[in-house]
Amino acid sequence: xxxxxxxxxxxxxxxxxxxxxxxxxxxxxxxxxxxxxxxxxxxxxxxxxxxxxxxxxxxxxxxxxxxxxxxxxxxxxxxxxxxxxxxxxxxxxxxxxxxxxxxxxxxxxxxxxxxxxxxxxxxxxxxxxxxxxxx
Numbered sequence: 001x002x003x004x005x006x007x008x009x010x011x012x013x014x015x016x017x018x019x020x021x022x023x024x025x026x027x028x029x030x031x032x033x034x035x036x037x038x039x040x041x042x043x044x045x046x047x048x049x050x051x052x053x054x055x056x057x058x059x060x061x062x063x064x065x066x067x068x069x070x071x072x073x074x075x076x077x078x079x080x081x082x083x084x085x086x087x088x089x090x091x092x093x094x095x096x097x098x099x100x101x102x103x104x105x106x107x108x109x110x111x112x113x114x115x116x117x118x119x120x121x122x123x124x125x126x127x128x129x130x131x132x133x134x135x
Contacts, residue, residue: 010037010069010070010071011068011069011070011071012029012033012068012069013066013067013068013069014026014029014066014067014068015064015065015066015067016054016064016065016066016067017064017065018057018058018061018062018063018064018065018085019058020058022054022058022065023051023054023055023058026050026051026054026065026067026083027047027050027051027054029067030043030046030047030050030067030069030081031043031047033069034046034047034069034079037071039079039133041134042079042131042133042134045112045131046069046079046081046131048108048112049081049108049109049112049113049129050067050081050083052105052106052108052109053083053105053109053127054067054083055105056091056105056106056127057083057085057087060085060087060089060091061085061086061087061124062086063085063086063124064085064086065083065084065085066082066083066084066085066126067081067082067083067084068080068081068082068083068084069081069082070082071133076133077132077133077134077135078114078130078131078132078133079130079131079132079133080128080129080130081128081129081130081131082126082127082128083126083127083128084121084124084125084126084127085124085125086123086124087124087125088120088123088124088125089125090118090125090127091106091118091127092106093106093107093110094106109127109129112131113129113130113131114129114130114131114132115129115130116128116129116130117129
């Protein structure tokens, strides 16, 4: 199953305007919700990865940025995180040189999550990733 869009289970979503403070607001919303759900062990990693994806959205897209967290009931130990924006082009991985100030977000996402991917939306795209919920 690629990029679960089913909301059976716990789900929360937010929309942030495409402004620099969206990164901080998204990170804070994710941290607060994961603490509420008792997933403290995933808080730092999920907030970091959301920060990277929201930052990418701010750099390349205009318009609202959506963040959605789902604990699918039928997938037990998985947290699904999605970041959506109105730009239809999927993100591209690239190799950052040692002194580059950007270009490491997707590599970090690929190495830190169980799975990740993109899917087109009605207007734009969604980048999603899964984190294993400790049992």
